[in-house]
Amino acid sequence: MKFDKPRSLRKSMTWVHTWTGLPLGWLLFAIFVTGTLSFYRLEITQWMQPETQQASIYDQGQGLSTATKLLEQYASDAEFWSIGFPTARNPLYQLRWRAPEDKSGPENAKGKAKSNAKGNANGHAQGNGKDKPQRGSNNGHNATSADTAAKKTNAEQSQPAESHLAKGADGDKIKPQQGHRGMMQLSLDPATGQVITPRETAGGEFLYRFHFQLYGMHWSIGRTIVAIATFFMFTAIITGVIIHRNIFKDFFSFRPRKGQRSWLDAHAATSVIALPFHLILTFSGLLFLAGQLLPMVAGAAYNGDPRGFLRDYRGFGAEQAAPNPNAAKLVDISAIALDALKRSPAGIDSINIKRPGKADAEISVTTPEGSLFSGKQSLASLQYNGVTGDFIPATSKEHSAAETIWKFMLSAHMGLFTTPVIRALLFLSGVLGSVMIASGLVMWLVARQREREKLGYLPRGHRLVEQLNVAAIAGLLSALGAYFWFNRMLPADMVDRSHWEINGFFAVWGLCLLHAIVRPHLKAWREQLSLATALLITIPLLDPLTGGNFIWQNWLQGQFAIIGFDLTAFALGLGLLYATLQVKHKLAKAEVTKAVPPASR
Amino acid sequence: MIATRPLYTPLDRIGWLNTTIRCVLALLGSYANAVLLGSVIAITLSMPAKDATMSAIMLGFVVQLLAVIWVFYARTLIGAFVGLALPATAAAVVLHLLGASL
Numbered sequence: 001m002k003f004d005k006p007r008s009l010r011k012s013m014t015w016v017h018t019w020t021g022l023p024l025g026w027l028l029f030a031i032f033v034t035g036t037l038s039f040y041r042l043e044i045t046q047w048m049q050p051e052t053q054q055a056s057i058y059d060q061g062q063g064l065s066t067a068t069k070l071l072e073q074y075a076s077d078a079e080f081w082s083i084g085f086p087t088a089r090n091p092l093y094q095l096r097w098r099a100p101e102d103k104s105g106p107e108n109a110k111g112k113a114k115s116n117a118k119g120n121a122n123g124h125a126q127g128n129g130k131d132k133p134q135r136g137s138n139n140g141h142n143a144t145s146a147d148t149a150a151k152k153t154n155a156e157q158s159q160p161a162e163s164h165l166a167k168g169a170d171g172d173k174i175k176p177q178q179g180h181r182g183m184m185q186l187s188l189d190p191a192t193g194q195v196i197t198p199r200e201t202a203g204g205e206f207l208y209r210f211h212f213q214l215y216g217m218h219w220s221i222g223r224t225i226v227a228i229a230t231f232f233m234f235t236a237i238i239t240g241v242i243i244h245r246n247i248f249k250d251f252f253s254f255r256p257r258k259g260q261r262s263w264l265d266a267h268a269a270t271s272v273i274a275l276p277f278h279l280i281l282t283f284s285g286l287l288f289l290a291g292q293l294l295p296m297v298a299g300a301a302y303n304g305d306p307r308g309f310l311r312d313y314r315g316f317g318a319e320q321a322a323p324n325p326n327a328a329k330l331v332d333i334s335a336i337a338l339d340a341l342k343r344s345p346a347g348i349d350s351i352n353i354k355r356p357g358k359a360d361a362e363i364s365v366t367t368p369e370g371s372l373f374s375g376k377q378s379l380a381s382l383q384y385n386g387v388t389g390d391f392i393p394a395t396s397k398e399h400s401a402a403e404t405i406w407k408f409m410l411s412a413h414m415g416l417f418t419t420p421v422i423r424a425l426l427f428l429s430g431v432l433g434s435v436m437i438a439s440g441l442v443m444w445l446v447a448r449q450r451e452r453e454k455l456g457y458l459p460r461g462h463r464l465v466e467q468l469n470v471a472a473i474a475g476l477l478s479a480l481g482a483y484f485w486f487n488r489m490l491p492a493d494m495v496d497r498s499h500w501e502i503n504g505f506f507a508v509w510g511l512c513l514l515h516a517i518v519r520p521h522l523k524a525w526r527e528q529l530s531l532a533t534a535l536l537i538t539i540p541l542l543d544p545l546t547g548g549n550f551i552w553q554n555w556l557q558g559q560f561a562i563i564g565f566d567l568t569a570f571a572l573g574l575g576l577l578y579a580t581l582q583v584k585h586k587l588a589k590a591e592v593t594k595a596v597p598p599a600s601r
Numbered sequence: 602m603i604a605t606r607p608l609y610t611p612l613d614r615i616g617w618l619n620t621t622i623r624c625v626l627a628l629l630g631s632y633a634n635a636v637l638l639g640s641v642i643a644i645t646l647s648m649p650a651k652d653a654t655m656s657a658i659m660l661g662f663v664v665q666l667l668a669v670i671w672v673f674y675a676r677t678l679i680g681a682f683v684g685l686a687l688p689a690t691a692a693a694v695v696l697h698l699l700g701a702s703l
Contacts, residue, residue: 003620004615004619006676009674013670013673234662234666235670242670283662287658287659290662293662294639294662296636297639297643297658297661300639300643300644300654301643301653309651309654312651313651313655400648402655402656403651403655405655405659406659
């Protein structure tokens with residue numbers, strides 16, 4: 001490609017497409033894979049805590065009254081309570097509360113990212129009712145965070161008064177677990193109200209956090225790196241559309257076993273089929289990280305302070321009344337739940353209580369119903385007075401066109417308001433996106449095959465791409481498989497367990513990089529793909545042998561999320577098996593014909 | 602921006618230098634344009650600050666993308682540079698006149 005000669009737009013854009021795709025393609029693959037898995041992060045966390053699978057599901061019997069009693073007992077001085085109701089995606093009651101001294105923790109600094117932080121401006125608990133789904137997505141369900149071990153709390157030391165509450169899954173003690181931002185949490189069996197203490201795991205939460213802020217570095221650095229990579233992705237997608245000739249023809253044509261042509265077909269097909277998904281997800285990814293990428297623009301209309309925009313965006317700008325310190329008895333939560341069920345036939349997602357036990361207590365009931373174009377706020381639809389129990393009709397909010405587009409983008413990215421089918425389609429589109437990136441990376445080498453043959457040797461840059469391709473694609477998938485294996489193999493009561501899961505993940509990934517560096521290209525592919533295949537295809541067997549159930553047992557118990565996990569891992573394993581066999585075939589052929597330069601084999 | 606007689610500089614003729622300069626222009630110039638034009642949009646749009654800012658951020662990313670495409674599409678380095686410098690300068694002047702603090 002020479003920029004000093006007259007050239008077509010298409011040729012220029014091909015160059016841009018290639019060189020925005022390659023340098024960050026390895027990172028983008030990891031972001032896409034972990035982000036795709038994040039659509040099911042609650043289910044992944046559930047799989048990684050087999051203790052939760054022993055609970056009876058879909059039975060809303062004892063849970064709510066027990067939940068209220070437990071909260072009064074353990075969190076009487078908390079400024080915020082949340083009771084998450086059992087859903088198809090997580091069959092347990094989730095209790096969360098925040099003790100008063102935790103309100104200004106350093107975690108609040110995360111307020112920069114638009115989607116997943118509360119405003120640090122008014123560090124109190126306000127807005128908590130509104131952004132409960134947010135909180136759910138941040139904490140995962142029962143996920144202890146990557147950076148917090150389950151800590152002993154004051155609550156633990158006081159013996160529970162009522163004996164039937166005291167029977168935790170692990171014996172006599174109820175151990176609230178510490179989640180993100182000083183939130184304490186407990187899980188309840190919905191039928192019996194019994195406390196379930198799952199093992200500590202980094203869960204789906206680790207994968208979710210990795211996909212937008214990486215790991216092992218300050219969050220703002222991680223998010224900036226991801227934001228830059230996202231912009232490269234955005235550029236690569238648009239230039240890809242520009243250089244693409246026959247969008248409809250390629251939709252229906254796939255020519256297998258034709259070398260470069262087949263790779264191009266695979267790359268184009270996976271891109272074109274889910275193009276709207278790729279575009280919306282990438283662009284909304286930019287919007288999520290706009291605070292990192294364009295802080296000056298965010299602050300321009302707010303005298304240069306981007307946080308002004310964030311406050312305004314979350315509706316925290318309004319004057320807050322001073323908290324009322326007088327005590328007052330909290331209204332009966334069950335009555336609120338009954339009333340809310342009458343108003344919301346779709347059910348209840350969670351009940352959130354601000355300043356419980358105070359005269360100005362507020363209760364908000366979030367429902368699964370909401371508008372795709374209004375973002376999370378629209379979920380918090382039912383408000384009640386916390387003392388009298390009076391229903392407070394919501395003031396309807398009109399959105400501008402800009403806000404509608406913005407919120408649609410973000411809602412789509414987070415998979416809000418999705419039915420199971422749409423969630424599955426989002427997941428499949430994510431898989432297609434991952435294949436698109438992987439095939440693009442491989443194509444860089446395939447397209448330069450002739451160049452190498454002409455040269456008669458393997459240039460250092462090509463070798464580097466070979467090594468990174470293997471480690472970033474097959475290595476990452478191996479590390480993912482290993483992550484799930486570590487989850488089940490490490491002792492359930494291990495100290496700092498979630499750290500060791502993550503360490504295991506990165507150790508395997510690092511070893512795969514070393515392996516890719518020392519082994520010849522195709523052999524490295526074959527060996528790492530075999531490893532990933534073995535680790536993933538055996539998941540349906542690993543599950544019942546290490547605390548879970550066989551698929552048919554899960555079927556009888558209605559644990560469809562777990563079945564989904566097992567079968568998805570198995571299907572991914574089958575796909576990898578196919579890839580392994582293809583590489584094996586190619587390796588055998590190369591050994592016979594010796595057509596490929598030895599170094600690249 | 603399409604000149605009838607392209608203005609080639611000596612820098613254009615050195616292949617690797619040409620490509621390198623375009624990459625630098627694309628990285629820095631596109632970002633500068635996104636920030637400056639985005640800020641102008643955020644301040645001047647006649648809607649509430651929140652909505653203007655959302656529009657500005659979304660359009661800012663589009664500006665950044667178009668700037669990258671322009672840098673590699675432009676026939677000559679001068680063209681690439683001028684195409685970035687003109688809107689950026691104009692936006693900077695507007696911001697200065699408005700007394701904006703970024």
